[in-house]
Amino acid sequence: MLRYVGPLQANYVIREIHMGSCGMHVGPRAVVKKALRQGYYWPTMHEDAKKEIEKCDPCQIHAPVPRLPKILMTSIMTPWPFYQWDMDILEPLPPARRGAKFVIVAIDYFTKWIEAKPLVKITGKEERREAAAVREARYKTKMEQYYNKKVRPAGFKPGEFVFPRNEASMVKDQGKLGPKWEGPYRVMEAYENGSYKLQTLEDKEVPRTWHAINLRKCYM
Numbered sequence: 067m068l069r070y071v072g073p074l075q076a077n078y079v080i081r082e083i084h085m086g087s088c089g090m091h092v093g094p095r096a097v098v099k100k101a102l103r104q105g106y107y108w109p110t111m112h113e114d115a116k117k118e119i120e121k122c123d124p125c126q127i128h129a130p131v132p133r134l135p136k137i138l139m140t141s142i143m144t145p146w147p148f149y150q151w152d153m154d155i156l157e158p159l160p161p162a163r164r165g166a167k168f169v170i171v172a173i174d175y176f177t178k179w180i181e182a183k184p185l186v187k188i189t190g191k192e193e194r195r196e197a198a199a200v201r202e203a204r205y206k207t208k209m210e211q212y213y214n215k216k217v218r219p220a221g222f223k224p225g226e227f228v229f230p231r232n233e234a235s236m237v238k239d240q241g242k243l244g245p246k247w248e249g250p251y252r253v254m255e256a257y258e259n260g261s262y263k264l265q266t267l268e269d270k271e272v273p274r275t276w277h278a279i280n281l282r283k284c285y286m
Contacts, residue, residue: 068107076108080118091125120285126229127245129282147176155188222253222262227284230264230276250284 071079083089083100092100094115101111108114119125156169166184173180222228229247251264251272262281264272 067105068102069105071106071108076106076111076114077118079104079106080115084115084119085122085124091122094119126282126284127247128243129246131231131246132282148174148179150175155185221260221278222256222281222283224253224255226253227251227286228253228262228264228276228281229284231280247282250286 079101080097083097083104084091094112097115097119098111101107101115151172151174153170153172156171159167159169161167162184165186168185168188169182170185171180171182227250229249230251232245232248234244251266253262254265254271255263257263257275260278261275262278263275266272
C-alpha cells in the first residue's frame, strides 16, 4: 500500500529527495523511483518531478554543455535556390479553357517552390518548351522574394530567460565542478543569423551577442 499525497506534500517530497540534506540532484526518473520506494504516490509524479527539477538553479548552471547542433542536420541536395528542379505531369483532367487537360508541375529542391502550368498536349517538344517556361517564369522575382524574406530563426523569443555558456568552464583550472552556464539573462532581440542580444535582470545590456549554440533555456 502506498500513501497518496496532495500537491503541497508532493512538491515537498520532490524537493526533499532532489535537493534535501541527502539529495544528489538526480533526474526526474530517479526522484520518482525513490519516492515510490519511500511509499509515496500521486498520479502526476513524473510531470511534477520534471517541472520542479527544471527550476533547480544548481542543476541548470552545472548542466553539461550539449555538443549536438540546435536543429536536425539534413543533407543538402542542391547548393543554391533554383539549381535543380523536379517535374511531373498530372493525369488527364477534364478539359478546361482552350482545351488544356494536362498540368506540368515543377518543384525546386532547395526552396520547395512549386510552379504549375496547364498543357494542351504532352508531346516531347511541348514538354520541353513549357518546362523551360516554368523554370524561367518569374525567376528574378522569386529569387528576390526568397532572399529578401525576413525569417526569424526558430529558438528563443524576446523576453525569455536564457543561460549563456560560461567561457571560464573551458579553462583547465576550472575543472569539472565549475559552472557550465552563467546568468540568467533576458533575451532582448533575435537576429537572422541565429544570434541574440541579451540583457541582465537589471535591464543592463550585455555588450556582445550570443549564438544559439551557446545558450540554453532558463526555467524560472
